[in-house]
Amino acid sequence: MLPRFLPHDWKGCFALLVIVFVLSSFLDNIAAALIGGAMAHTLFRAKVHIGYLAAIVAASNAGGSGSVVGDTTTTMMWIDGVDPLDVMEAYVGAGVALAICGIPAALQQQRYSPILRHEHEHIHVDLVRLGIVFFILIAAIVTNVVMNVSFRKSRIIFPLSAHP
8 A cells, every 4th residue: 555655756765764764663673674675575566676675774773773662672771761762862863874875775776666656456454453553552652651751760660670
C-alpha cells in the first residue's frame, strides 16, 4: 500500500528512509533495517541499489540514536534510569546524517529503479490489528517517558531500575 502514500520520485525513496529512521526509534535497529529492506524489495520490484541498501542500514542506525527504547543497549540505559530527554539531542546529528546520506541515495535509487507506481489490488490491511499494535507501542513509550521524567522518585516501587 505504500505507493498510495509515497511520492513517485526521489522524494518517495527518501520518505522510505525516513520511515525506517522512525521505526528504528522504537524497534531494534536490525529489525527496522530488515523491514526497510523488505519494503524496498517490494517497492522497487527487487531491484534495489547497493548504495540504497547501505542508506537503509544507516537510517536504521541513526533512528535509534536518540531513543532509550528498542534494542538491548538502549533498554539497559532506560532500566538504569537514564532520562529519555538526555539522549534526545542525538537526533540532531542523526537527522543531519539522514539528509546528507539519504538524499543522494534516494536520487541514486530513483535513477536505478523508479519507485513502484501501482500497488497490488488484492492487498488488505487489518486495521483493527494495526490499531492494537500502535496502541501497545504508544502506551509503552508514553509509560516509559512519563515514569522516567515525571515520577522519578516513585520509580523505586516499580521494577524499572537495577538500583534505587
